[in-house]
Amino acid sequence: MASKARFDESIHAPTRLRLCAMLRPVDSAEFSALTSTLGVSEANLSKTIRNLVELGYLSTSKHSSPDRNDLRRRTTVSLTSQGRTAFDWHLAALQEIAASAQIAPVPEA
């Protein structure tokens, strides 16, 4: 885990942050696995993925599946190296912010 801390506003929105956190320890995840694990709608997740792809934080790939009898294809999502770095730095920033509150002196009444 990178030690540098940097708050990144572009991934701080809850769904974006949770998606990056979900993808950080894996190589890739399928779209359906992400929707069920994160408990978000397909439309919400699609929009979030599209935005993060535009930022260069995510990449997607589509491949055919023998499980499906229609022509739709499975979508696989993964963090790019830029996305991993941004998430690690943002996570470190969150941890520092949370820790700083725990050691802050109690204000006088």
Added chain:
Amino acid sequence: MLNRMESNWSDSATSATARASLDALAVDRHRLARRAVAPGWYYPILALVTAWFVAAPGIGNVFWMFASFSGASLLLVLLERAYKRETGLSTNRVPGPRSWLVLIGMGVVVLTMIFVTGLLTLTGHQSWIAATAAVGFLTMYPGGLLYDRVYGAELQRGL
């Protein structure tokens, strides 16, 4: 891009938000760890393939030995595909040092057993090959379950 590292870090609202975000991520990691657990059939099959790998040098004939290695390798690829289809995840990243330790430990035992099988074959003690194959199987079956537990724990601690 806003760099709030330069802003007020001890702001209580920001701290509460940060803690809430970290808590939400911890819950998600727990879910991910549960999803990443291999299906019940995975490790018994992997253990059988491992036993096959370990026993392969006992064949003696170089051509059939490599054909056997190739067959076992193909099964490993199919097994990995089945895992991905079942879980929706590709998890080749190892989340921490304990997971690495378990993986390296299993790898060392399996490679040692393959080497021992080769030695047993060369010295004419093929009847012991069943024992090395059994060690390979037992290394991968309980070992794989142990890896899943350590992997899940380290996945959740990684935040």
